Amino acid sequence: MTGRSGEQVTIVVADDHTLFRQGLRELLSTDPSFEVVGEGETSDEALELIKKHRPEVLLLDVEMPGPGAKAVIEQVAVSYPETAVIILTMHNSPAIVRDLLESGAAAYLMKTIARDELISAVRSVSRSRANVILSVPRTTLQSLERQHEQHTLLSERELEVLRLVAKAMSNAQIAVRLFISEGTVKRHLTSIYSKLGAVSRVDAIKKAERAHLIDGRER
Missing domain, CATH: 3.40.50.2300 (Response regulator)
Structure with missing residues:
Protein backbone atom coordinates (compact mmCIF):
# COMPACT_ATOMS: atom_id res chain seq x y z
CA MET A 1 0.00 0.00 0.00
CA GLU A 145 -22.93 14.52 19.42
CA ARG A 146 -24.74 16.52 22.13
CA GLN A 147 -22.70 19.62 21.28
CA HIS A 148 -23.58 19.20 17.61
CA GLU A 149 -27.27 18.84 18.43
CA GLN A 150 -27.18 22.02 20.53
CA HIS A 151 -25.44 23.92 17.76
CA THR A 152 -27.93 22.87 15.11
CA LEU A 153 -30.85 23.68 17.43
CA LEU A 154 -29.88 27.35 17.72
CA SER A 155 -30.70 29.56 14.76
CA GLU A 156 -28.14 31.98 13.34
CA ARG A 157 -30.07 34.89 14.87
CA GLU A 158 -30.08 33.18 18.27
CA LEU A 159 -26.32 32.71 18.01
CA GLU A 160 -25.94 36.40 17.16
CA VAL A 161 -27.97 37.36 20.24
CA LEU A 162 -25.99 34.96 22.41
CA ARG A 163 -22.65 36.41 21.28
CA LEU A 164 -23.83 39.92 22.15
CA VAL A 165 -25.13 38.73 25.52
CA ALA A 166 -21.64 37.34 26.14
CA LYS A 167 -20.28 40.85 25.51
CA ALA A 168 -22.43 42.06 28.44
CA MET A 169 -24.81 44.02 26.20
CA SER A 170 -28.30 44.75 27.50
CA ASN A 171 -31.47 43.74 25.68
CA ALA A 172 -31.90 47.34 24.53
CA GLN A 173 -28.32 47.49 23.19
CA ILE A 174 -28.74 44.17 21.38
CA ALA A 175 -31.98 45.40 19.83
CA VAL A 176 -30.24 48.49 18.46
CA ARG A 177 -27.26 46.49 17.18
CA LEU A 178 -29.44 43.94 15.34
CA PHE A 179 -32.19 46.36 14.25
CA ILE A 180 -34.90 44.40 16.05
CA SER A 181 -37.27 45.21 18.89
CA GLU A 182 -36.41 44.63 22.53
CA GLY A 183 -39.37 42.26 22.75
CA THR A 184 -37.86 40.17 19.92
CA VAL A 185 -34.56 40.00 21.82
CA LYS A 186 -36.44 38.70 24.88
CA ARG A 187 -38.19 36.04 22.77
CA HIS A 188 -34.84 34.92 21.35
CA LEU A 189 -33.41 34.67 24.87
CA THR A 190 -36.37 32.61 26.07
CA SER A 191 -35.81 30.22 23.16
CA ILE A 192 -32.05 30.05 23.85
CA TYR A 193 -32.61 29.26 27.54
CA SER A 194 -35.03 26.49 26.62
CA LYS A 195 -32.73 24.89 24.04
CA LEU A 196 -29.62 25.05 26.24
CA GLY A 197 -31.41 24.18 29.47
CA ALA A 198 -30.18 27.46 30.95
CA VAL A 199 -31.79 29.47 33.75
CA SER A 200 -30.05 32.83 33.29
CA ARG A 201 -27.87 34.89 30.96
CA VAL A 202 -24.72 33.81 32.80
CA ASP A 203 -25.78 30.16 32.74
CA ALA A 204 -26.53 30.36 29.00
CA ILE A 205 -23.12 31.91 28.31
CA LYS A 206 -21.29 29.22 30.31
CA LYS A 207 -23.16 26.38 28.63
CA ALA A 208 -22.67 27.90 25.19
CA GLU A 209 -18.92 28.28 25.78
CA ARG A 210 -18.60 24.69 27.03
CA ALA A 211 -20.42 23.51 23.90
CA HIS A 212 -18.17 25.72 21.72
CA LEU A 213 -21.20 27.62 20.39
CA ILE A 214 -19.47 30.89 21.25
CA ASP A 215 -15.84 31.72 21.95
CA GLY A 216 -15.15 33.04 25.45
CA ARG A 217 -11.96 34.72 24.22
CA GLU A 218 -14.04 37.23 22.25
CA ARG A 219 -15.50 38.75 25.41
Whole structure:
Protein backbone atom coordinates (compact mmCIF):
# COMPACT_ATOMS: atom_id res chain seq x y z
CA MET A 1 0.00 0.00 0.00
CA THR A 2 1.48 3.33 -1.05
CA GLY A 3 0.57 6.99 -0.66
CA ARG A 4 -0.87 9.47 -3.14
CA SER A 5 2.49 9.73 -4.87
CA GLY A 6 2.47 6.00 -5.63
CA GLU A 7 5.60 5.50 -3.51
CA GLN A 8 6.12 4.97 0.20
CA VAL A 9 3.92 6.98 2.57
CA THR A 10 6.22 9.59 4.10
CA ILE A 11 5.62 10.41 7.77
CA VAL A 12 6.86 12.94 10.33
CA VAL A 13 6.43 12.02 14.01
CA ALA A 14 6.13 14.89 16.52
CA ASP A 15 6.03 14.08 20.24
CA ASP A 16 8.06 15.47 23.14
CA HIS A 17 8.44 12.07 24.81
CA THR A 18 11.59 10.56 23.29
CA LEU A 19 10.86 6.94 24.16
CA PHE A 20 7.34 7.08 22.74
CA ARG A 21 8.53 8.89 19.61
CA GLN A 22 11.29 6.35 18.96
CA GLY A 23 8.92 3.47 19.62
CA LEU A 24 6.45 4.93 17.15
CA ARG A 25 9.16 5.19 14.51
CA GLU A 26 10.11 1.54 15.04
CA LEU A 27 6.48 0.44 14.91
CA LEU A 28 5.80 2.30 11.66
CA SER A 29 9.07 1.11 10.13
CA THR A 30 7.86 -2.49 10.36
CA ASP A 31 5.55 -1.68 7.44
CA PRO A 32 7.56 -1.46 4.21
CA SER A 33 5.04 0.94 2.68
CA PHE A 34 5.85 3.59 5.33
CA GLU A 35 8.90 5.84 5.60
CA VAL A 36 9.44 7.98 8.71
CA VAL A 37 11.40 10.93 7.32
CA GLY A 38 11.73 12.95 10.51
CA GLU A 39 11.12 13.21 14.26
CA GLY A 40 10.44 16.38 16.23
CA GLU A 41 10.02 17.06 19.92
CA THR A 42 8.55 20.58 19.60
CA SER A 43 5.88 22.15 17.44
CA ASP A 44 8.46 24.37 15.78
CA GLU A 45 10.57 21.32 14.88
CA ALA A 46 7.50 19.63 13.44
CA LEU A 47 6.82 22.60 11.16
CA GLU A 48 10.48 22.75 10.06
CA LEU A 49 10.43 19.04 9.23
CA ILE A 50 7.24 19.43 7.21
CA LYS A 51 8.76 22.35 5.31
CA LYS A 52 11.86 20.25 4.56
CA HIS A 53 10.29 16.88 3.71
CA ARG A 54 6.69 17.69 2.67
CA PRO A 55 5.43 14.40 4.16
CA GLU A 56 2.04 12.94 3.41
CA VAL A 57 1.28 12.42 7.11
CA LEU A 58 2.15 14.23 10.34
CA LEU A 59 1.59 12.34 13.60
CA LEU A 60 1.16 15.09 16.21
CA ASP A 61 0.76 15.06 19.98
CA VAL A 62 -1.52 17.66 21.58
CA GLU A 63 0.81 18.96 24.30
CA MET A 64 4.27 19.91 23.04
CA PRO A 65 6.62 22.86 23.59
CA GLY A 66 6.02 25.72 21.18
CA PRO A 67 2.84 26.68 19.34
CA GLY A 68 -0.15 24.54 20.26
CA ALA A 69 -1.50 21.71 18.14
CA LYS A 70 -4.26 23.98 16.81
CA ALA A 71 -1.70 26.49 15.50
CA VAL A 72 0.32 23.71 13.87
CA ILE A 73 -2.72 22.21 12.15
CA GLU A 74 -3.84 25.60 10.84
CA GLN A 75 -0.33 26.39 9.55
CA VAL A 76 -0.08 23.02 7.82
CA ALA A 77 -3.52 23.49 6.23
CA VAL A 78 -2.46 26.85 4.77
CA SER A 79 1.17 26.19 3.80
CA TYR A 80 1.35 22.41 3.30
CA PRO A 81 -2.14 21.18 2.34
CA GLU A 82 -0.66 17.96 0.97
CA THR A 83 0.16 16.88 4.54
CA ALA A 84 -2.59 15.16 6.54
CA VAL A 85 -2.42 15.66 10.31
CA ILE A 86 -3.22 12.79 12.66
CA ILE A 87 -3.56 13.72 16.32
CA LEU A 88 -2.17 10.96 18.54
CA THR A 89 -2.67 11.78 22.20
CA MET A 90 -3.88 10.80 25.67
CA HIS A 91 -6.30 13.77 25.80
CA ASN A 92 -9.94 12.87 25.16
CA SER A 93 -11.61 16.17 26.11
CA PRO A 94 -14.59 16.75 23.78
CA ALA A 95 -13.66 20.44 23.56
CA ILE A 96 -10.12 19.62 22.37
CA VAL A 97 -11.35 16.96 19.93
CA ARG A 98 -13.89 19.31 18.39
CA ASP A 99 -11.46 22.24 18.23
CA LEU A 100 -8.69 20.28 16.48
CA LEU A 101 -11.00 18.54 14.04
CA GLU A 102 -12.55 21.89 13.10
CA SER A 103 -9.02 23.26 12.61
CA GLY A 104 -8.37 20.58 9.98
CA ALA A 105 -7.03 17.43 11.65
CA ALA A 106 -7.69 14.37 9.46
CA ALA A 107 -7.84 11.98 12.41
CA TYR A 108 -7.95 12.04 16.21
CA LEU A 109 -6.59 8.90 17.85
CA MET A 110 -5.88 7.89 21.43
CA LYS A 111 -2.42 6.52 22.23
CA THR A 112 -4.13 3.42 23.61
CA ILE A 113 -5.14 2.22 20.14
CA ALA A 114 -3.77 -1.01 18.72
CA ARG A 115 -0.92 -1.10 16.17
CA ASP A 116 -3.23 -2.24 13.37
CA GLU A 117 -5.63 0.67 14.02
CA LEU A 118 -2.81 3.19 13.76
CA ILE A 119 -1.43 1.69 10.56
CA SER A 120 -4.93 1.61 9.06
CA ALA A 121 -5.47 5.28 9.95
CA VAL A 122 -2.15 6.34 8.39
CA ARG A 123 -2.94 4.44 5.21
CA SER A 124 -6.43 5.88 5.05
CA VAL A 125 -5.49 9.58 5.39
CA SER A 126 -2.57 9.13 2.99
CA ARG A 127 -5.05 8.04 0.31
CA SER A 128 -7.91 10.42 1.01
CA ARG A 129 -9.20 12.91 3.56
CA ALA A 130 -12.82 12.54 2.57
CA ASN A 131 -13.64 11.07 6.00
CA VAL A 132 -12.48 12.06 9.48
CA ILE A 133 -11.12 9.16 11.55
CA LEU A 134 -11.95 9.07 15.27
CA SER A 135 -10.76 6.66 17.93
CA VAL A 136 -11.96 8.13 21.22
CA PRO A 137 -13.94 6.84 24.22
CA ARG A 138 -17.67 6.44 23.66
CA THR A 139 -18.39 9.09 26.31
CA THR A 140 -16.34 11.63 24.33
CA LEU A 141 -18.22 10.79 21.13
CA GLN A 142 -21.58 11.13 22.90
CA SER A 143 -20.56 14.53 24.25
CA LEU A 144 -19.55 15.66 20.73
CA GLU A 145 -22.93 14.52 19.42
CA ARG A 146 -24.74 16.52 22.13
CA GLN A 147 -22.70 19.62 21.28
CA HIS A 148 -23.58 19.20 17.61
CA GLU A 149 -27.27 18.84 18.43
CA GLN A 150 -27.18 22.02 20.53
CA HIS A 151 -25.44 23.92 17.76
CA THR A 152 -27.93 22.87 15.11
CA LEU A 153 -30.85 23.68 17.43
CA LEU A 154 -29.88 27.35 17.72
CA SER A 155 -30.70 29.56 14.76
CA GLU A 156 -28.14 31.98 13.34
CA ARG A 157 -30.07 34.89 14.87
CA GLU A 158 -30.08 33.18 18.27
CA LEU A 159 -26.32 32.71 18.01
CA GLU A 160 -25.94 36.40 17.16
CA VAL A 161 -27.97 37.36 20.24
CA LEU A 162 -25.99 34.96 22.41
CA ARG A 163 -22.65 36.41 21.28
CA LEU A 164 -23.83 39.92 22.15
CA VAL A 165 -25.13 38.73 25.52
CA ALA A 166 -21.64 37.34 26.14
CA LYS A 167 -20.28 40.85 25.51
CA ALA A 168 -22.43 42.06 28.44
CA MET A 169 -24.81 44.02 26.20
CA SER A 170 -28.30 44.75 27.50
CA ASN A 171 -31.47 43.74 25.68
CA ALA A 172 -31.90 47.34 24.53
CA GLN A 173 -28.32 47.49 23.19
CA ILE A 174 -28.74 44.17 21.38
CA ALA A 175 -31.98 45.40 19.83
CA VAL A 176 -30.24 48.49 18.46
CA ARG A 177 -27.26 46.49 17.18
CA LEU A 178 -29.44 43.94 15.34
CA PHE A 179 -32.19 46.36 14.25
CA ILE A 180 -34.90 44.40 16.05
CA SER A 181 -37.27 45.21 18.89
CA GLU A 182 -36.41 44.63 22.53
CA GLY A 183 -39.37 42.26 22.75
CA THR A 184 -37.86 40.17 19.92
CA VAL A 185 -34.56 40.00 21.82
CA LYS A 186 -36.44 38.70 24.88
CA ARG A 187 -38.19 36.04 22.77
CA HIS A 188 -34.84 34.92 21.35
CA LEU A 189 -33.41 34.67 24.87
CA THR A 190 -36.37 32.61 26.07
CA SER A 191 -35.81 30.22 23.16
CA ILE A 192 -32.05 30.05 23.85
CA TYR A 193 -32.61 29.26 27.54
CA SER A 194 -35.03 26.49 26.62
CA LYS A 195 -32.73 24.89 24.04
CA LEU A 196 -29.62 25.05 26.24
CA GLY A 197 -31.41 24.18 29.47
CA ALA A 198 -30.18 27.46 30.95
CA VAL A 199 -31.79 29.47 33.75
CA SER A 200 -30.05 32.83 33.29
CA ARG A 201 -27.87 34.89 30.96
CA VAL A 202 -24.72 33.81 32.80
CA ASP A 203 -25.78 30.16 32.74
CA ALA A 204 -26.53 30.36 29.00
CA ILE A 205 -23.12 31.91 28.31
CA LYS A 206 -21.29 29.22 30.31
CA LYS A 207 -23.16 26.38 28.63
CA ALA A 208 -22.67 27.90 25.19
CA GLU A 209 -18.92 28.28 25.78
CA ARG A 210 -18.60 24.69 27.03
CA ALA A 211 -20.42 23.51 23.90
CA HIS A 212 -18.17 25.72 21.72
CA LEU A 213 -21.20 27.62 20.39
CA ILE A 214 -19.47 30.89 21.25
CA ASP A 215 -15.84 31.72 21.95
CA GLY A 216 -15.15 33.04 25.45
CA ARG A 217 -11.96 34.72 24.22
CA GLU A 218 -14.04 37.23 22.25
CA ARG A 219 -15.50 38.75 25.41
